[in-house]
Amino acid sequence: MKRGEPQEEGEKAGLPTAALLVENLLLPVLAVLTGLVVGAIIVAVSSSETIAAWGNFFRAPTAAIGATWKAVAIAYGALFKGALGNPADLLTAIRSFQASGDPAPLYKAIYPFTESLVNATPYILAGLAVALGFRCGLFNIGAEGQFFMGALGAAYVGYSIVGLPAFVHLPLALLGGALAGGVWAAIPGYLKARFGAHEVVNTIMMNWIAFRLSDWLLFGPMKASGYRPVTPNVEVTAELPRFFPDPLRFNWGFPLALAIAVVVYWFLFKTTVGFEIRSVGANPDASKYAGMSVTRNFVLVMSLSGALAGLAGATQVLGVDHWVGAGFSAGYGFDSIALALLAKSHPLGVVLAALLFGILRGGATNMQSMARIPIDLISVIQGLVIIFVAAPAIIRWIYRIRIGRVEQTVLTRGWGK
């Protein structure tokens, strides 16, 4: 069975590549675009000036359209400037660097873009976590809690051990994060495998338990001196080194996440264990009949998935914040569900989708401060993206796309099976 790869997407039923391109590239892109368009409508509708202008539509139709355009342009302009930086600023910065040799303006100009990469780092890892679960037919919607536990684990190793050299301390702290997340996910994984308790409900419950536990930890045993409920700063030896001077927070977490994406790809598609995982995901009954242990794979995949989500939390602590406070996770875990679906659970897709989400998140902060649009608009867009990705028929209907209908893979299963 070693070389008996299951059919790759490319070979599936001998489909022409055009159909595959439509399915795996065009439809997700259109799904994101449609989500952004609906987001734009929400921005326009929620602006009082736009509403007022539409009230006078019959007297001044161009004003109404102009006001709408303005509201959307301000919001999305702030979004993309906040995420990618202003190209004009970058050009002047490069010129002044060549003239004077002072890198400070250059750093300032690339700051927004590096922040987007900083945001993409936990997205890559958490997205891989959810995608790995999907490949085995498991829906891990507890990435949020695992992320939090991973961050706390990494922080604990990071601040409590003093005097280790960085090459020992940093891997140890990362491992602490992965372990905490892995254990947190292994519990619902085991309950699913042994008792058939559905992982969706249990991982959500584990999220809430994680939030309560972290409340206790941050106000109690892990609290730094002072009155704020935060952990102490991690030791410098546990920090993921940064590439640029402050305030640029771009750090080794990003290349690490990319490397792990490659490892996950290799693991899923080039190893026997990965084959078993995908096979259990595709058809648990047939896999059982072929002699694979479904329960063992469930526990293994949930643990690995949790470890990836925990690692996402660890990179966030060790590379970016250096301490953990209440509300630390802030949606990375939940967003990663949309991300993994968008990526069709493929590691390469996860990286691309994570870059997109990192950009959206980086820009959303700017949008909130510049255009006063709440950051939660991004969640609305993500919810819509999930729907559009999961229901390609809607996108095909909107854009009249006919070619390339591919059988949808089953992602999840019902209660207690």
Add this chain to the structure above:
Amino acid sequence: MTGPSLSTNRPPWDKQRLATGTGLLIVGLVIFLLFARGTLPGQTSTFGMNAGGTALLIPDLAIPVQPGLYALILVTVFAGAWQMARGGARSAGWLIGIAAFCFVAAFLIWATNEKSLNLVGMLSSTLGRATPIALAALCGVISERAGVVNIGIEGIMLIAAQTAVISASMTRSLWIGLVVALLSGALVAAAHAILVIRFKVDQIVSGVAINIFGVGLTSFVAQRYLERDVDFLNNSGTFKIISIPVLSKIPILGPIFFENSPVVYGMLLLVLVLHVLLFHTPWGLRTRAVGEHPRAADTLGINVYLTRYVNVILGGIIAGLGGAYFTLGAVGRFDQNMTAGKGFIGLAAMIFGKWTPIGASLSSLLFGFADSLQVKMQILSVPIPSSFLAMAPYVVTMIVLTGIVGRAIPPAADGTPYEKQ
């Protein structure tokens, strides 16, 4: 069914019997170690038995702590011994229930040691806290009986809670708010129905999308609008408690069942109505047929798609009522993410209640009790961190789900899209 089972093709019951029995004995030991060991003779726990103005005042229940705890340990140990000696498959459930009751009772006595706790007040708040969970569970029952898994109940309730409070605040009418909540519940559920029935989207994926969308949308609206004009948009007030004449004067039961918010009465009424509808009307028979074997139902001329649409949307209306409870029934304003997992706990209650309205609502009471207990314990200032107490409903949900799920059998076609041939 006492004594070892005679059937040979099952795993020997003996082993499981010993394991369960040992588990019960361990519960007894835990009660001793955790609660009974530190008590002194002569201490008492006082439980208040009155809440509101009942006609007859019942004297408070004063339980001597030490004898009370040892009696509970004795009962637990006896249950364990019985189970080991001659327990069967049927008695195991009862004995585990007895042991669980003893544990909770022991915990209460220990926590109330030399203090006083209003027991009836706690049970009354149990019903209130169980209400949104029960409504979520009923939403689950009605749509899953027709074969559609709706995991987006949390999102539906959140959206309904917010639309309810906004419309009620603007119109100064709680009833308009309630109607809007029901309508918005129906609307979101209709979106779920269209996605999973018409477009055959994976039902769990669609539900998760609705949850994420619901959290995002309500937070967006809360920050963009509600925070700016709280008085006009986010200050609805709550439904007045309605005391049912005569009945509310009954001691103990009166304050628990007959002095409540209209939403609670609505929930209780819905349980009965849904029970009758599902099991004693042609409509219920059709619904269950569609959930068990849609092809057979289709052959008999039942419109599978229509039945599913109707049930999912009805479920959405029920979840909308559950959402309204959070704002119009409980606190009178919207807070971000205020449903706090109740929609998912409702799904666990539905499974624990074996997809029946009565079972689902009874198991909701269990979760409501865990929730109400943790609040009361925080007030009693027991030596357990409040964060751990607050975990109680979630932990209970996981335990219940784990313990029951293998034995609770969902409708056969639950979660699978129907393809007309």
